[in-house]
Amino acid sequence: MSLQTFSIGELAKSFGITPRSIRFYEEQHLLVPERKGQTRVYYGKDKVRLKLILRGKRLGFSLAEISTLFELYDTNPNSAAQLETMLQLTKTKRAVLEQQFNDIQMLMNELDDVESRCEEELNDIKRGVA
Amino acid sequence: MSLQTFSIGELAKSFGITPRSIRFYEEQHLLVPERKGQTRVYYGKDKVRLKLILRGKRLGFSLAEISTLFELYDTNPNSAAQLETMLQLTKTKRAVLEQQFNDIQMLMNELDDVESRCEEELNDIKRGVA
DNA sequence: AGTCAAGTTAACGTAAACGTAAGCTTGGCT
DNA sequence: AGCCAAGCTTACGTTTACGTTAACTTGACT
Numbered sequence: 001m002s003l004q005t006f007s008i009g010e011l012a013k014s015f016g017i018t019p020r021s022i023r024f025y026e027e028q029h030l031l032v033p034e035r036k037g038q039t040r041v042y043y044g045k046d047k048v049r050l051k052l053i054l055r056g057k058r059l060g061f062s063l064a065e066i067s068t069l070f071e072l073y074d075t076n077p078n079s080a081a082q083l084e085t086m087l088q089l090t091k092t093k094r095a096v097l098e099q100q101f102n103d104i105q106m107l108m109n110e111l112d113d114v115e116s117r118c119e120e121e122l123n124d125i126k127r128g129v130a
Numbered sequence: 131m132s133l134q135t136f137s138i139g140e141l142a143k144s145f146g147i148t149p150r151s152i153r154f155y156e157e158q159h160l161l162v163p164e165r166k167g168q169t170r171v172y173y174g175k176d177k178v179r180l181k182l183i184l185r186g187k188r189l190g191f192s193l194a195e196i197s198t199l200f201e202l203y204d205t206n207p208n209s210a211a212q213l214e215t216m217l218q219l220t221k222t223k224r225a226v227l228e229q230q231f232n233d234i235q236m237l238m239n240e241l242d243d244v245e246s247r248c249e250e251e252l253n254d255i256k257r258g259v260a
Numbered sequence: 261a262g263t264c265a266a267g268t269t270a271a272c273g274t275a276a277a278c279g280t281a282a283g284c285t286t287g288g289c290t
Numbered sequence: 291a292g293c294c295a296a297g298c299t300t301a302c303g304t305t306t307a308c309g310t311t312a313a314c315t316t317g318a319c320t
Contacts, residue, residue, distance in 0.1 A: 009266065019267085024308060038315085039267060055233050060190050062306070073244075080255050083248045090241045090248075097234050103185050104227050111220045114203075118213045125210050139296065149297085154278060168285085169297060192276070 006042040015050060025053060028063050030070065059097070136172040138163075145180060155183060158193050160200065189227070 012019045025031045026040075030053055033040040049070075056066040072086050138149045155161045156170075160183055163170040179200075186196040202216050 007267080018309080020310085021308065023268095028307095038269090055236070057307095058190075058230060059233050059237065060188075064306090080252060083252050087245060087248050090245050094238065094241055097238060100188060100230065101234055103189050104231055106185070107189065108224065108227060111224055115217060115220050118217050122210060122213050137296080148279085150278065150280085153298090158277095168299090187277095194276085 003043055006047070008040050008042070011042050011047065011050065014047075015054060017054075022050070025050070025063070028067060030063060030067055059100070133173055136177070138170050138172070141172050141177065141180065144177075145184060147184075152180070155180070155193070158197060160193060160197055189230070 006014075008019045008022055012022055022031065026033065031046055031049055033042050033046055035041065052070075053063075053066055056069070057063075061069070069089075072082070072089065075082065136144075138152055142149045142152055152161065156163065161172075161176060161179055163172050163176055165171065182200075183193075183196055186199070187193075191199070199219075202212070202219065205212065
């Protein structure tokens with residue numbers, strides 16, 4: 001079972017981003033692909049990393065934040081200090097996420113309202129009521 | 131019942147942002163306060179606007195997007211074209227929000243895991259098991 | 261042998277969202 | 291009268307996350 005590898009182009013296309021972005025993430029030490037000569041070679045684990053990066057971005061994390069999260073996750077959390085730091089970080093993030101959660105629900109409700117009003121009016125127009 | 135007014139400083143402090151930000155939002159036409167002389171005067175409606183702006187930001191909207199959302203909301207939606215545009219926009223946004231929603235839930239679960247593992251280890255350490 | 265797509269580095273450009281002086285005005289104390 | 295905090299405008303600086311050439315290499319076809 002030889003491990004499946006990917007080129008930077010394949011990876012970019014499969015995630016809907018540009019090679020430039022992937023190289024930039026590497027510059028920020030979020031990805032550390034192997035090299036065959038000077039060409040980058042990616043494995044499944046890199047895909048996972050990239051998926052996490054993009055999810056983090058969608059949630060409004062900066063690349064720097066994602067980086068520190070990776071570090072905390074990578075360095076096996078053995079020292080008590082590390083663990084405390086980690087707990088503190090997760091607590092903060094959880095608060096932000098819960099805030100976003102609420103924001104999203106409010107907004108969804110408002111969108112529901114707007115949408116149904118729009119559709120009503122459209123129907124009115126179509127029936128020549130306007 | 132005279133309407134309550136606010137200075138830019140008061141507004142800034144009550145929202146935990148800087149006056150600079152508020153002036154910037156005005157530059158982007160997100161706020162249009164009245165003036166007493168050359169000094170800005172804000173009312174309750176401006177507070178509402180500002181609250182919406184900040185909520186939008188927390189959700190990852192750009193100021194430009196928030197601006198167009200305001201415009202769509204302000205211009206009473208009477209033309210069919212406007213309504214279609216609005217529906218399209220809300221549909222897109224809803225998709226993004228649902229994506230974020232899922233992302234957040236996944237992340238929360240992972241945080242749960244990490245957190246409980248951390249706490250376990252901490253207890254181990256405290257009991258001298260490590 | 262030629263070329264062509266896809267890779268590489270290096271370096272400069274850009275948009276968004278403010279931060280940060282600099283220099284001016286002003287209403288309110290004391 | 292003098293001062294000070296708070297407001298104002300103008301303008302340049304800054305960070306983040308890439309976009310965009312430019313100029314070069316390289317393996318794969320034909």
